[in-house]
Amino acid sequence: MNPFDDELQRRLAALREQNLFRELRRVDSAQGPHLRINGETFLNFSSNDYLGLANHPALKEAAIKAVEKFGAGAGAARLVSGSLAPFHELEEKLAAFKQTGAALTFSTGYAAAIGTITSLVGKDDVIILDKLVHACIVDAAKLSGAKLRVFDHNDLVDLEKILIWADEKKRGAQTSTRTLIVTESIFSMDGDAAPLREIVALKDKYGAWLMVDEAHATGIIGQNGRGLADELGVGRRIEIQMGTLGKALGASGGYICGSRALIDYLINRARSFIFSTAPVPAAAAAAIAGIHLVESAEGKARRKSLFSRVEALNLKLKIKNSKLPSAIIPLILGDETAALTAASQLRAQHIFVPAIRYPTVARGAARLRITLTAEHTADDVATLCAALPALNA
Numbered sequence: 001m002n003p004f005d006d007e008l009q010r011r012l013a014a015l016r017e018q019n020l021f022r023e024l025r026r027v028d029s030a031q032g033p034h035l036r037i038n039g040e041t042f043l044n045f046s047s048n049d050y051l052g053l054a055n056h057p058a059l060k061e062a063a064i065k066a067v068e069k070f071g072a073g074a075g076a077a078r079l080v081s082g083s084l085a086p087f088h089e090l091e092e093k094l095a096a097f098k099q100t101g102a103a104l105t106f107s108t109g110y111a112a113a114i115g116t117i118t119s120l121v122g123k124d125d126v127i128i129l130d131k132l133v134h135a136c137i138v139d140a141a142k143l144s145g146a147k148l149r150v151f152d153h154n155d156l157v158d159l160e161k162i163l164i165w166a167d168e169k170k171r172g173a174q175t176s177t178r179t180l181i182v183t184e185s186i187f188s189m190d191g192d193a194a195p196l197r198e199i200v201a202l203k204d205k206y207g208a209w210l211m212v213d214e215a216h217a218t219g220i221i222g223q224n225g226r227g228l229a230d231e232l233g234v235g236r237r238i239e240i241q242m243g244t245l246g247k248a249l250g251a252s253g254g255y256i257c258g259s260r261a262l263i264d265y266l267i268n269r270a271r272s273f274i275f276s277t278a279p280v281p282a283a284a285a286a287a288i289a290g291i292h293l294v295e296s297a298e299g300k301a302r303r304k305s306l307f308s309r310v311e312a313l314n315l316k317l318k319i320k321n322s323k324l325p326s327a328i329i330p331l332i333l334g335d336e337t338a339a340l341t342a343a344s345q346l347r348a349q350h351i352f353v354p355a356i357r358y359p360t361v362a363r364g365a366a367r368l369r370i371t372l373t374a375e376h377t378a379d380d381v382a383t384l385c386a387a388l389p390a391l392n393a
Contacts, residue, residue, distance in 0.1 A: 019336040020357055030055040033375045035352055042352040043380055045370045050220050050327045051302045052375030053250025053293060059286040066285035074278035079267070086284035093291050094255055098226060098241055102263035105255045105287075106272060107279045109215055109244040110136040112254030114143065115270030116211070116240060117182070121146040124175050126166040130154065130183040132190065134213060135359075137182050146180070153187075156198050163206040179208040185228035186216040189361050189369060191328030193217075193228060200234045211240035216326060219248025220303055225294040245283070249290035252283045302374035309372045309381050316385040330356075331368040331388070339366035349387050 001009070015021040029036035031054040035044045053059055066086055075081040087105060094103035106112040117140035121127050125146040129137060131153045141148050149166070151158040159181070166179045181203050183194045196212065203210045214227040222230035225248065229235040240262065245253040256266060266273060293299050310325050319329065333339045336357045343355035346368075357366045370384070 019340055033373060033377070033380055037352070040350065042347065042350050043383060045351065045353045045372065045376075045384060047371060047373060048216070048247040049250060049375075050248040050306060050371070050373050051250065051294065051299065052373045053248070053290050053302075056250060056290075056293065058293060059250050059289045062285040062289035063282035066282045070281040072282070073280060076277055077274060078278045079274060084278065084281050084284075086281045086288070087278065090284040090288050091255075093288050094257060097224075097291050097295065098243075098257040099230070099235060100241065100257040101260040103255055103257045104263045104266050104270075104273065105245070105253050105279070105284065106270075107253060107276050109213075109242070109246070109254030110139075111272040111276060112242055112256050113137050113213070114140045115272035116242065116256050116266060117141060117180070118144045118271065119266060119269035120144075120209070120240075121178060121180050124173070125178045125180065126169065128159065128162050128166070128179065128181045128208075130187075130194065132187050133182060133184055134188055134215070137213065141182070154192070154195060156195060156202065159199065160202055160206075163202060163208060166208070167206050179206065180211060181208050182211045182213070184213045184215070186214075186221070186326045186328070188216055188328070189356060189367070190330055191216075191326040193326070196229055196232050196234050196238075200237050204237070209239045210237075211242060212238050213242045215242070215244040215247060216328065218243045219290075219294045219299075220306060220327060225299060225303065245287040245290070249287055249294065251287035251290050253279050253287065306372060306374040309374075309376050309378070312378065312381050313370070313372065313385065316381075317388070327372045329370040329372070331370065333366055333368065334364050336366045339368060342368055346387060351384060351387055353384075 025037055027035050027037055031047050031049050033044055035042045070084055070086060074084055078087065090105055091103040095101065106115060113136040121144050123145040126149065127141045127144060127146040128149045128151060129141055131150050149162045151162055170177045181199065183199060185194055185196060200210060212229055214229065217228040219225040221228050229238055229241060239258060241257040243255050245251045245255060306327055307325060310327055313329060333342060339355035339357060343353055346353050353368045353370055355366065356369045361367065
């Protein structure tokens with residue numbers, strides 16, 4: 001073994017000692033309420049495919065037709081080899097769906113965050129993040145070079161204190177400075193909602209910009225699944241709406257929705273868009289089909305089914321339903337070892353629920369992250385409920 005591998009093995013050993021080592025689990029089936037892993041079938045409560053569209057016939061048919069017409073790959077970045085029609089159709093559909101002036105798609109949600117934030121703010125600016133935003137937003141904020149401040153999770157008093165500081169800094173600056181607030185609408189690990197109405201009011205009061213990641217709300221909350229911003233009536237007052245095509249919409253990729261000026265600016269300045277080969281056209285076509293389904297009567301029925309399962313599990317676990325429940329239900333166990341043991345006990349009963357550990361969540365906040373989908377049956381939820389009380393018994 002060479003010195004390079006020696007060093008990596010030492011680092012891996014340290015991760016194992018802290019119960020933070022991760023490994024890939026091969027799945028030999030499509031995403032759905034059941035998975036095939038190592039020849040066994042597991043009841044799956046780990047997926048963000050909230051409406052069960054990832055294996056829907058309409059999405060698969062759209063993807064196949066796109067492959068037949070446009071091929072398997074896009075060839076190059078869209079500014080280099082031309083921009084294939086499915087991407088334009090998807091962006092027009094997204095803008096209409098989110099009721100914004102325009103939209104731009106990226107290969108991933110991570111790329112959307114990195115490209116957008118680093119192109120909008122720099123070293124003379126301030127970026128303010130909710131403490132629990134996704135890692136891609138944290139990484140983008142650090143890469144931007146802007147002065148980074150973090151407010152306590154959903155704490156409006158703490159947010160306003162930072163906005164007052166940023167406003168004073170802005171007035172004393174010799175150069176033009178901007179303040180960007182970034183939050184999620186539904187938080188990915190806790191499933192709770194941001195107070196978007198109040199955050200919008202604060203950003204208006206202090207002349208800040210607001211970016212909201214709707215990854216875990218798009219498709220399942222709001223009129224026709226438009227998201228939490230739509231549900232709360234503040235979508236038109238948010239400068240930057242970010243989301244993903246790979247969760248409730250059943251496909252893959254990320255997007256930014258906003259004004260025509262914002263999208264034109266990102267096309268010219270977002271490095272993760274400019275310097276990335278375009279996603280495969282099949283993904284764009286599948287996402288279009290996903291949005292059509294989300295807006296349809298079937299989409300409404302799937303949302304109803306999803307939240308009936310959420311309500312049943314919340315009642316069993318004695319979790320009070322919020323007015324806007326999410327499909328994410330965390331069972332916080334604290335210790336990494338406890339989370340791993342609980343996940344292992346569930347797998348022994350052929351139930352697949354991931355153990356979420358640092359750095360995905362804070363130290364001491366390890367958990368089981370249960371996610372429900374419209375494809376789960378009442379019997380599936382009952383099976384999970386029967387298994388949970390036995391954990392760590």
